[in-house]
Amino acid sequence: MTANEITSKRTLIExxxxxxxxxxxxxxxxxxxxFTIDQGEFVSVRGPSGSGKTTLLNILGALDTxxxxxxxxxxVELRHLPSPERFRASTIGFIFQSFHLLAxxxxxxxxxxxxxxxxxxxxxxxxxxxxxxxxxxxxxxxHHLPAKLSGGERQRVAIARSxxxxxxxxxxxxxxxxxxxxxxxxxxxxxCGIHQERNMTMIVVTHDPEVAAATGRTLRLRDGQLxxxx
Amino acid sequence: MSFLxxxxxxxFRRRSRSLLTLTGISIGIAAVVSLSGIAAGFEQSWANxxxxxGTDLVVTKSIARSTMPxxxxxxxxxxxxxxxxxxxxxxxxSDVFSVEDSPTVLVIGWEPKTALWNHVTLxxxxxxxDASKDTVAxxxxxxxxLGKKLGDKLQIETREFTVCGIFRSAALAESGAVVMPLxxxxxxxxxxxxxxxxxxxxxxxxxxEETEALRxxxxxxxxxxxxxxxxxxxxxxxxxxxxxxxxxxxxxxxLVVGAIGVMNTILMSVFExxxxxxxxxxxxxxxGRIMQMILAESLLLGLVGGIxxxxxxxxxxxxxxxxxxxxxxxxxxxxxxLLVTAVLIAIALGGLGGLYPAWIGSRMSPARAxxx
Ligand SMILES: Nc1ncnc2c1ncn2[C@@H]1O[C@H](COP(=O)(O)OP(=O)(O)OP(=O)(O)O)[C@@H](O)[C@H]1O
Ligand SMILES: [Mg+2]
Numbered sequence: 001m002t003a004n005e006i007t008s009k010r011t012l013i014e015x016x017x018x019x020x021x022x023x024x025x026x027x028x029x030x031x032x033x034x035f036t037i038d039q040g041e042f043v044s045v046r047g048p049s050g051s052g053k054t055t056l057l058n059i060l061g062a063l064d065t066x067x068x069x070x071x072x073x074x075x076v077e078l079r080h081l082p083s084p085e086r087f088r089a090s091t092i093g094f095i096f097q098s099f100h101l102l103a104x105x106x107x108x109x110x111x112x113x114x115x116x117x118x119x120x121x122x123x124x125x126x127x128x129x130x131x132x133x134x135x136x137x138x139x140x141x142x143h144h145l146p147a148k149l150s151g152g153e154r155q156r157v158a159i160a161r162s163x164x165x166x167x168x169x170x171x172x173x174x175x176x177x178x179x180x181x182x183x184x185x186x187x188x189x190x191x192c193g194i195h196q197e198r199n200m201t202m203i204v205v206t207h208d209p210e211v212a213a214a215t216g217r218t219l220r221l222r223d224g225q226l227x228x229x230x
Numbered sequence: 231m232s233f234l235x236x237x238x239x240x241x242f243r244r245r246s247r248s249l250l251t252l253t254g255i256s257i258g259i260a261a262v263v264s265l266s267g268i269a270a271g272f273e274q275s276w277a278n279x280x281x282x283x284g285t286d287l288v289v290t291k292s293i294a295r296s297t298m299p300x301x302x303x304x305x306x307x308x309x310x311x312x313x314x315x316x317x318x319x320x321x322x323x324s325d326v327f328s329v330e331d332s333p334t335v336l337v338i339g340w341e342p343k344t345a346l347w348n349h350v351t352l353x354x355x356x357x358x359x360d361a362s363k364d365t366v367a368x369x370x371x372x373x374x375x376l377g378k379k380l381g382d383k384l385q386i387e388t389r390e391f392t393v394c395g396i397f398r399s400a401a402l403a404e405s406g407a408v409v410m411p412l413x414x415x416x417x418x419x420x421x422x423x424x425x426x427x428x429x430x431x432x433x434x435x436x437x438x439e440e441t442e443a444l445r446x447x448x449x450x451x452x453x454x455x456x457x458x459x460x461x462x463x464x465x466x467x468x469x470x471x472x473x474x475x476x477x478x479x480x481x482x483x484x485l486v487v488g489a490i491g492v493m494n495t496i497l498m499s500v501f502e503x504x505x506x507x508x509x510x511x512x513x514x515x516x517x518g519r520i521m522q523m524i525l526a527e528s529l530l531l532g533l534v535g536g537i538x539x540x541x542x543x544x545x546x547x548x549x550x551x552x553x554x555x556x557x558x559x560x561x562x563x564x565x566x567x568l569l570v571t572a573v574l575i576a577i578a579l580g581g582l583g584g585l586y587p588a589w590i591g592s593r594m595s596p597a598r599a600x601x602x
Contacts, residue, residue: 063512063597089514100509100600104243109231114513122232165514 012169012201013037013060018069020055020224029055030067031224037203039168042195044212045205047221053205054173056221060203061092061171074168089117093162095172099154101146107133107157108142114164132160135197136190152183159190163198170194170202176211188214237526244499251495252535255576258488259539263572264546265477267562271551272473275560278401280429280460282349286441289428289448292456297469298325301424304341304412306452310428315436315444320344321425323415327386329408332375333554336407337386339415345431350404355380355395363414367395371405375557384408389418402561430457485579488535492583496528500587507591508599517592524588525581532580536573543572 013036020030029052037043045053058064059071062084071078074091081087088094101110111129120128133142136156146154155175162170175191176184188211195202204211212218220227241248280288289310290299304321311319321341329335340346342360358365368378373396378384384391386408399405416422432441441459448457500507507520547562 058597061512063600083516085511085514085516088512089516092514094512096600100512102506102509104239105231109236112231113510114515116233116236116519117514117516122235125231161513 010039011036012039012074014070014072016070018059018067018071020059020064020067029224033224033226035219035226037201039201040199041217042202042215043204044215044218045203045221046207046212046218051221052224053221057171057173057203057205060169061094062087089114089165091168093165093167093170095155095158095162095170095175097174097177099146099158101154101157103146106143106145107138107149110146110157111161111164114161118165129160129164132163133157136160150183151179152186155179155187156190159187159194163194168201170200172202172204174205174207176206176208184208184211233526237523237530240499240523240527241530247495247498248531251491251531252538254491255488255532255535255579256539256542258484259536259572259576260542260546261484262481262575263540263543263564263568264550264562265480266568267543267547267564268550268556268560269473269477270563270568271560273470274563275401275403276470277460279403282400282404283346283429284349284431285429285460286432286436287430287445287457288460289430289455289457290426291454297472299426301421301426302454304423304425307428309451310430310448313444313447315432315440316430317433318345318431320346320429321412322346322427322429323412323419323421323425324427325419329384329386330376331554335372336403337415338407338409339412340409341412346429350397350399353396353398355393357395358410358414360411361413362411363417364391365394366391366408366410367397368393368409369405369407370396370398371402372407375406386418485575489579489583492528492531492580493586495531496524496584496587497590500524500591504594505599505602507594508596511594511596512600521588521592524591525584528580528584528587529577530580532577533573535580536576539576540569540572
């Protein structure tokens with residue numbers, strides 16, 4: 001066994017009997033979901049609209065801590081976590097379908113936003129952000145506002161931003177959902193590159209079979225339950 | 231990018247609104263600065279009068295029904311003079327009249343042959359005769375304001391006087407005044423035998439405790455009268471108390487309006503940015519940092535508004551000072567302490583106005599903000 005294989009065997013995420021309902025039980029978005037994900041895995045989550053994919057991702061990213069069951073990430077129990085923000089700052093990187101960049105800030109500034117929680121000097125933040133934009137191939141677009149960038153470029157800025165605090169887990173909710181196939185392909189390449197270079201654990205919610213095919217494993221959700229893995 | 235740069239960027243994004251808020255704060259602060267400056271100047275100008283005269287104690291009626299203390303008999307002087315440590319007593323009768331073009335001129339009758347006449351210097355002409363009923367001396371500033379020179383006629387109420395002398399005083403309030411012998415003033419105001427102030431000079435080396443004891447015994451012996459140290463003139467002068475109360479009232483209103491303005495601006499900007507705040511929370515910002523950002527924005531508005539307000543206030547005070555109602559009676563006291571206090575108040579206003587929006591912003595649910 002190589003060193004890489006040993007680390008990849010470590011369990012990073014453990015989900016047991018996860019349940020989440022809204023509107024006082026009227027909507028049961030997740031109904032007893034259990035799975036584990038190892039450090040370094042690249043996993044896709046698929047399922048019809050309304051099956052609970054975003055709900056699951058929000059819980060894994062500690063955006064939502066009001067669930068039942070157990071979710072452990074890097075041995076931290078997320079249920080009723082006292083400071084989800086601190087956990088997110090140290091552990092999670094988020095990528096959204098609609099990019100969610102701050103419109104008033106340039107690409108370089110957007111990537112620096114998460115870094116305010118670190119003890120880095122302004123110049124250091126700037127250097128790190130520039131390096132990250134370079135890894136997503138946007139070194140020539142650093143000082144552009146999001147409005148001046150194409151959809152694919154915006155998503156690459158968002159990917160660079162998700163890596164800003166060197167997270168342990170990258171969560172992407174339909175990252176190619178708003179993009180044409182050419183741009184989607186480019187994003188997929190960037191994500192795969194990050195996975196390989198950094199041995200980053202990544203979970204991607206997607207409708208795109210091509211994206212799912214690029215991942216090592218797929219979790220399928222239907223009506224808030226896992227149906228099959230493949 | 232530094233945190234400060236982010237704050238500035240946020241404020242510059244909503245440039246016109248930030249500017250309007252700044253205008254609101256600075257007007258509020260300007261009101262505080264100019265009114266406080268004028269009120270303090272008012273106080274100082276009276277203190278200066280007594281300082282120039284070298285007065286140790288001032289005796290007036292204890293209850294003032296108008297801005298000028300009421301009259302009491304000059305004959306009480308004999309008793310005052312017999313009290314311990316008293317070196318000299320000078321009676322005076324003063325009032326404010328509208329004189330020709332100037333709506334408020336201080337007119338004073340000084341008791342002849344007392345130290346009251348000693349602290350002023352004649353620039354030209356002569357002092358009015360002790361018994362004269364139709365000549366007056368005017369201060370240099372008064373001469374300038376009314377455009378009078380020696381020999382000119384001066385109409386006060388129904389009487390006509392001739393300017394026989396022009397004098398200089400170290401105190402601005404006296405520079406702008408008209409001075410005549412006590413008896414002439416009593417005749418003018420139909421208060422024969424009356425004064426409304428006694429200025430008392432004490433023997434040299436009288437200790438503060440002895441002065442205090444004398445003050446107490448004057449208050450005890452003369453029921454309607456009070457005695458005060460010239461330094462504490464504001465406590466015993468109704469006009470000054472009114473001026474202070476007005477300053478307080480107007481300043482408070484201006485400041486409340488300023489604080490509400492800041493709160494409105496910041497609250498609106500927070501409501502507009504709920505989505506952004508949700509994003510920041512999702513990408514790892516602590517709630518405390520969201521609060522910091524919003525508070526810093528409002529504190530900065532307060533700081534800049536405060537500095538601008540000080541500039542505006544100083545200009546307004548200078549302008550007020552030149553108005554015919556104020557000109558020649560006081561000089562606004564705009565010291566550094568007042569300006570620093572004003573800026574601190576503005577910063578506090580900003581903080582106060584930002585507190586509620588900051589709290590609202592920091593309570594955002596990121597998941598909900600992102601679904602919108
Ligand atoms: N905050 C909420 N309040 C009420 N219902 C909610 C809330 N969030 C999600 N739901 C409901 O939970 C169910 C699962 O929603 P979720 O967003 O997880 O679906 P999804 O699989 O991401 O769908 P899509 O592919 O359309 O994005 C849906 O029925 C949705 O209406
Ligand atoms: Mg979804």
